Amino acid sequence: MITFLLQGLRISGPYVLAALAGVFSETGGVVNIALEGILLNGALAAVLAAYWTGSPWLGVLAGVLAGVAAAGIHAFAALRYKVDQVISGLAVNFLVAGLSRFLLKLVFNSTSNSARVEGLAPWAGVDPFLVLTVLIVIASHWTIKRTVFGLRLRAVGEHPRAAETLGIKVLRMRLWGVLISGALAGLGGAWLSLDQHQFTDAMSGGRGYIALAAVIIGKWTPLGAAAAALFFGFAEASQIILQTYGLRVPTQFVQMIPYALTLAAVAGLIGRSRPPAADGIPYSDEQD
């Protein structure tokens, strides 16, 4: 039972972080399909830094920074040049996929995986990532609900023109939303790779998209998205556990759960799930 719980939390962790990342970006009104690429970039950078410095904690830091960098590209195209946010997100995913393979080849001379690196040493038997993530979930909720930043972020995602008439810099707020998103998903990527002690090609494996599904199911709130991500993670864990006991639930059905639930949610079958009103709509500061 304990193993199941720990297994579930381990699997859920990157989902939870990526889902929170999605919440920050979309609360500010920027659709973030780039989560997949950000996770991957974070995972790669974490392993590279850990490999070169020998310190997994520097790996974590590098993962966060790499996530911010990938998110920065997304923000640059989507906010500065008003490129459609779905397109610029997809472009980042393609870019990072290529980049990660390139570096895998260049540094480790492999097409599939990196060398093994040191993982984080547990804190009193607990995975530090787990502690960090729990803290981040609480902090995210608090930030969105209680702080000036959270209030303004919600405002620019919902009605940017209204926010602007009150003197709030819309694009700057949105940029912060995307960059925070990058930091969180980058951390999620670092967890993913340091947990496995190596980077493998395409190791984000669609988690970024599942995180987006969690954002939708969780109705764009930090706690809701984190809960949905936990649910998806535990569904995956339970399937693995069941398999070890000889009960075969087809993996593919478990994989489908998040997507099918999301379809049901946007179709209005399981309660109303409504995105921030200005989510995905580019905003120009100029007066019209």
Added chain:
Amino acid sequence: MMKALAREGRWIAISLGITFAVLVLSILALRQNPLTVFGLLAERLLLKPYGLGQMLYKATTLIFTGLGCALAFRCGLFNIGAEGQLYAGAFLMAVVAPHLPLPMILLIPACLAIAALGGGLWGLVPGWLKAKRGAHEVITTMMMNFIALALTNYLISAHFHEPETIHTAELPVAAYLPQLPMESSAVNASLFVAIALAFAVHYFLWSTPLGFELRAVGSNPTAAKTSGVPVDMRIFLILVLSGCLSGLAGINFILGYKHYFEQGFASGAGFMGIAVALVAKNYPIGVIFSALLFAFLSQAGLTVQSVIPRELFEILQGLVILVVVICQNKYGGAE
């Protein structure tokens, strides 16, 4: 066509220029001579039938999915579900075709129809959700992608795979599309189907009243509605037609190359179709050229990997998308 090219020339030139510059700088950074690399590309890719054939083979799949995306984008719907529609069409065709006792002249058209039907069915769900429940197509088509991948994987591994393999039974020889004589490359008659389809979509959108109507829905749905167009029905139709086009993409691999459905055979061609359509600014004829560009980048990596890592060209594919959409927004003029 020529007029369109003249109008679009500016951003095309600028974005290709930037991409080329990045390529040259990267090659220099890898301490290689760009001329060596370009020489290799010319010799082994563009001038050698095998290299050229492989590039055309890759372009073929991308033309189908690119057309599927371009049709939807042109009509104002951001269908990013080409990947799932591709798998749905290909899978349906691969499992139904072996049971059709038809001669070649009927079997191949039947296969095409089934593939289109499968893709269309996969587009039907988002179409219905959009028209009736107002669900945004970006979310629904994306979810349908992953459902298609998981579902076909399951069906193959549980029911339809040949023993000891991860693919379906082979199709009857009567369903084979002929290979083109370009050494041992995979390019086959699907290429002609794809090109013909590009012209057909172009004709449909710009020369038929229904195509005009669908573009009107994309241009201004309110004005279309005011002029008596049944907009909800048309949205539904657009997503289904778009699905049909992407559904056909599987024929390149299945009818023209390996003759069976294999897990993950298209590896992202549906997602790449989005990029192909965008770079082509959603012009069906432009899709042909845009697909060639991406196929070139993909094949170029393989061609020169003895000198530089082929993954460099994968980065370039992502970079091209970003550079092009930014240049289109910045230099593309109206539209």
Added chain:
Amino acid sequence: MSGLAVELRGIVKRYPRVVANDGVDLSVESGTIHALIGENGAGKSTLMKILYGMVRPDEGTLSINGKPADFSGPRDAIIAGIGMVHQHFMLVKPLSVAENVVLGSEPGASAVGTWDQDGAKAEVARLSKEYGVKVESSAVVETLSVGEEQRVEILKVLYRGAKILILDEPTAVLTPHECDELFKTLKGLRAAGSTILFISHKLKEVMSLCDAATVMRRGKTVGTKKISETSQNELAQMMIGDLEIKEKAAVPYRGEASEVLRLENVSVRGPRDELALKGVSLSLKAGEVLGVAGVEGNGQRELAEVVCGLSAAAEGRVTRGGRVGYVPEDRHHAGLMLAAAAWENMLLGRHWEPVFSTPFRLQRGAIAGYGRKIIADYDLRPPELEQEAGAFSGGNQQKIIVGREVSKDPKILVAAHPTRGVDWGASALIHQKILETKAAGAGVLLISADLDEVLSLSDRIIVLFSGRVMGEVARADAKIEKLGCWMAGVSGT
């Protein structure tokens, strides 16, 4: 002077195609409710944007409370104590009332980034009580009624310390009961020392609420009157101006032709599910222009859409005698595909007609011929069928729409504000085409807020007010005063 809160002198604002303000003067006494009235397009909005710092005037001076002011943005205006309640509310729906009010100026910000949520609620409650603006400070905005939302907007302005409030057509979206509530609020604010600029074209409200009124027409101020020294009729006269009723009808209506459109007790629901058109009956004959006058937002849009079959009648029956042509009031939103070529816009809605297509082929030759005919008949400039609609001037865009709808040979032509924002030459041409359509035997329903237009083209005129027909009169018997009264919601003769 007991203190002028606002003084504008000689304000001029030119736009590329139109002079929006042409030497406007406005003096508003401190602590009064001052109305700014005029038809749409009279220049009220531009003037208020100038006062709120959103637009810079080309000429003229502003002074606020006796001090000269030069605003480079709304920020400056807010600092000077001016607040604007926009016609379209600027509210963040999922946030609470208190959050909306303090957004951007949150109280008690701490080092860790939090703010004083309870303090904000208390402050909003205090303002709400002090000024008598009743709204629950912790309620979520999306659960509020329109009237309550407006009160949140007023609180936003008060929270930022505004003593001069601009309300842009605040009653346009309110029910009568909500209007009464608003007026109580505004009177309370006046009692507390605020100055209020009240933009409206509903004269009855102005009479009951305001202390003074300034009338604008065609970018100029016509005059300012103390409410105690004027009458509703006088204000209506000032708004409308000295129109001479021009005879434009080329073919007089004979009054014996067949009926092409009949509405019996038709009611239609508006955007907020209220009845926007209430039990309207009318009959339109072939060869007749029926003018529908009235201040906008009194059911005109719903009338047009129900006649065209774009919305369903909640009650009653619509009988049409043939094809309907429709020139919608908002050409960018409902009329044109701006990114599509002129010929495509001319074809829209007619693309299935056998003249222009077979099921599998558009007849490009026939379409081009048709397009060239519209170009010639309407003097479309530039005469380019391939040019995108968005690249034409407003007048030429409207010619494309009118050309398309008139060339359908409709039995009924619904023209909603067909010459709004259109230059003089295009207007004259569009008027001529409407009369030609009538002469060709169609019935024309001409909906317009421009009384001049209605009077010069119509054979018969009805006035809509609050979704009902206030009165009907033959053009020959039409008196401006009477129409003005009807438009203001005053019945009688």
